[in-house]
Amino acid sequence: MNDKNALPPSLVESIAGFSAGVFSTLVVHPLDIIKTRLQVDRFSSSRVGSSVRVAQGILRNEGGIPALYRGLTPNLVGNSVSWGLYFLWYGKIKEVLHSWQSSREGNGKGGSHLSSLDFFIASGTAGALTALLTNPIWVIKTRMLSTGRNAPGAYPSLVAGIRQIYVTEGVGGFYRGLVPALFGVSHGALQFMAYEQLKRYRQAHGPSLTITDASTTTEGQRELGNLDYLLLSSLSKVFAGCVTYPYQVLRARLQTYDAAGTYRGVTDAIRQIWRTEGMAGFYKGLGPGMVRVLPSTWVTFLVYENTRILLRRDRG
Template sequence: MSSALANGLAGAGGGVIAQILTYPLQTVNTRQQTERVVKKGIDGGLGASPGANQRPRSTLVIKSEGWGGLYSGLKPSLLGTVASQGVYYYFYQVFKNKAESIAAARKAKGLGDGNLGMISFLAVAAISGSLNVLLTNPIWVLVTRMQTQTQAERNIMERKRDALLREASQNRAIASTLQDKLAELESLKPSPYGTLKAAAEVYNEAGIRGYWKGIVPTLIMVCNPSIQFMIYETSLKSLKERRATNKLGVKPITALEVFFLGAVAKLGATVTTYPLLVVKSRLQAKQDIGSNLSMRYTGTLDAILKMIQYEGFLGFYKGMSTKIVQSVFAASVLFMVKEELVKAFTILSYKSRKIRLNALR
């Protein structure tokens, strides 16, 4: 088994485990990111979206939707995780091997020390990440829709309720049936929908292009794993070099050490790129927000400008604390599991080759 294939399979396996463990936090975080609250003192006749002050914490999600609400979109998310992690780690290892070959060739010519520097790690991660984004973005559009659909439906119901109350205050004939209409509206509780319905909704709204909504900030966010891997690879390299000079003998890197290196790497990358993640989620979420044009986005630049104007710069950091906990823990688990799986695949591959050689003798 090639090192690229081993890393691709290990990355996919580690990603699935990390995704299952942290998915409820991811759902809550996506809802926090897509929650629209207009700055105090800024209205322009548009006002804030209904339900905007309801913070979608996990307890509120469980209360209104049950435990299943925290796992909305889990199936396509796991598919996306397998695809994106597999694609990313496969190409990452392919390009890393190529970069190492070039570095070795340069060393043979007396140029450089044969090691990859930060720029090389960044370039490898950026190219791998770009390919991953272009191939898997449609899956993540569906996941975001499924995570935020009940939130959007609840806002629609709030608008209908407010409209009924306004109409009843102006028309006595309608006021007599108000309670019945409110009760009927209350009975229509929003519930998560499936992958096919989400896919059909995206297509009906924007056609094929809809599956690549948020592609611009997502491509820019390629710098997130690039920063993450730069920190991780350089930290791991530094640790290995220190171990190599240890007079007491070389100790192998433990799973716990990899866990902490992954946590530090992801923390640095998340804090740096979080505003782009919020913009991406806003663009991919359902945009049914009534007549409030201040919260309807036509593209990446429009979203950024309207968020600055109506919500202020703090709007770009909504739910960041939740994201830090989720992403740091997920990345730590992913790196730890991936490294252990790579070791297992390497051992299995070695034993398989040994068995084949013995059979040929």
């Protein structure tokens, strides 16, 4: 395929991100429900076995296995659109930074490497733009995952949720939890900063984890295999997750059905959680969150990287 028929790099990034979001959501949605139920629970203490207790309750009282897939539509829409937009903007911003550095250094296009700060800026900016556009989907997703289908006032579908929020809360209802979501941009920024730097180091210095002999890229760097992507995505996700997890709890609490009558804002939510639940309250759902997040991360990055490789190979 010649260059006239080649897909633009930004479109490659967007398709790869969209595909990654779809696959990762389908794989880990039940764990997302359990994590969300624990995050919004204001009355019980965090303890070993909480995840199993929640899962058993859902299976026993809400309709069995299908209940573990309640809210799949907003979760699927939210993750696929979010990853698609995120990688689109992330790639675009990296291109701008590359061009800016190259022109500043006068060494020609592609002659400079991005720093950790550059990756942090690119991923942080992409994350903020994505959060602003997709927050309404996450509000509905949180509410659907936090309640059973037969609970009073529960949304039966994504469209019903949109209609109900608009009628009862107005446009502002779609942006509940936006402030902690913007705080959470630091999670993606830290993750991608670590991932890109680990990836660069692995390409330049690390031993190959591919089944066959390692090949090299056009820049003389080792081409990474799927096991490399598993390792690097795991390390970067655990690093970012341990640092930023409390924002997920705050966002979930502020997006529940009764949030307006419970918390006056982010500061009040922090104060109430600290007073009634202590530090452990900010880490509720961390267990299933970590169990969920690693398979999700593996699927996301494997699909993303392999889709990019496939689309670029077809372009070549």
